[in-house]
Amino acid sequence: MNRIDIIKSNQTKLNKRYKELVEQAYNFRQTDCALSDISEYRAIKLLNKLNRLKYLSRDLTRNSS
Template sequence: MNRFDAIKLQQDKLYRDYKSLVEQAYNFRQTDSALSDISEYRAIKLLNKLNRLKYLYREQKQSII
């Protein structure tokens, strides 16, 4: 497995986790606002990691071309 595949797999996993946390935050919004806020915070942290991986993936791709 090369570096691109590893980054892409990590991105896919983080994106699935991000979607799950956003859905969880939405579902908790009416019943438990504290849990909703925690899920939203975790989703934001994952989104930050995703953005860093996108940048890294783009940089690696451009260096080959």
């Protein structure tokens, strides 16, 4: 498995977790604002990681071409 495949695999896992956290934040919005904010914060941190991985994979695909 090369680096691009590993990065894509990580992106898929993180993207799934990101969607779960966003949904969780939405569901907690009406019942528990603090839990909603925590879930949203975690989702934002994951989104940051996803953006870095996207940049990294873009850079690797350019160099391999």
